[in-house]
Amino acid sequence: MENESEFTSGTPVRPVRPLIPAMWRGFRGRCPHCGEGKLFRAFVKVNDACPACGEDFHHHRADDLPAYLVVFIVGHIVVGAFMGVETIGDLALWQHLAIWVPLTIVACIALLQPVKGAVVGLQWALYMHGFGGHEDDIEHHPELETADGAAR
Numbered sequence: 001m002e003n004e005s006e007f008t009s010g011t012p013v014r015p016v017r018p019l020i021p022a023m024w025r026g027f028r029g030r031c032p033h034c035g036e037g038k039l040f041r042a043f044v045k046v047n048d049a050c051p052a053c054g055e056d057f058h059h060h061r062a063d064d065l066p067a068y069l070v071v072f073i074v075g076h077i078v079v080g081a082f083m084g085v086e087t088i089g090d091l092a093l094w095q096h097l098a099i100w101v102p103l104t105i106v107a108c109i110a111l112l113q114p115v116k117g118a119v120v121g122l123q124w125a126l127y128m129h130g131f132g133g134h135e136d137d138i139e140h141h142p143e144l145e146t147a148d149g150a151a152r
Contacts, residue, residue, distance in 0.1 A: 017125040026121025027114045031055055033124065039117050046120060059130030060123055066116035073115075074107045 022032035031037040037052030044066075048058040082100055085091065091099075124131045 014127060017127070019122070019125040022121040022125035023118040024121070026117035026119070026124075029113065029117050032121035039120060040113060044113055044116055046116075055124075056130075057120065060120045061129040062116050062119045062123070066112060066119050069115050069119070070108050070111045073111060074104060077107065078104050 021035075025035045026032045026039060029039050031039055031050040031053060033055040034050060034053040037047070037050035037055075039046060039050075039057070041047045046057045046060055046062075049056050078100055081103075082096070085099075123129050
């Protein structure tokens with residue numbers, strides 16, 4: 001393939017957007033396009049557009065993926081640390097609860113916004129969910145279609 005930004009489906013050529021820098025900018029809470037404007041207007045509420053460059057964010061679809069990723073990341077860290085502490089010493093149940101429950105809650109809250117920003121950066125870099133300048137095709141389940149092909 002001569003041009004990395006060319007799509008094989010016959011759609012027009014689009015410039016390649018850098019994936020890792022876009023996700024890093026989102027992780028830092030900045031616009032994945034320019035890296036200057038704020039991505040969030042509240043804890044996990046994404047701005048409708050970048051205040052610096054005007055890139056639209058209103059159509060992003062992060063949905064539940066950031067929460068799933070945070071649970072996956074924090075779960076691995078906390079379970080690994082718990083097993084390490086359990087191997088080294090013998091703590092009572094209340095001590096484990098006093099350590100691991102607050103640590104898990106704080107880690108989840110601390111990672112939720114950065115991970116959501118990285119997911120928005122991923123979607124921007126890959127032209128997903130409206131970031132490519134077109135509306136997403138709504139997929140319908142074949143069993144929900146009527147005889148004439150229309151969705152119910």
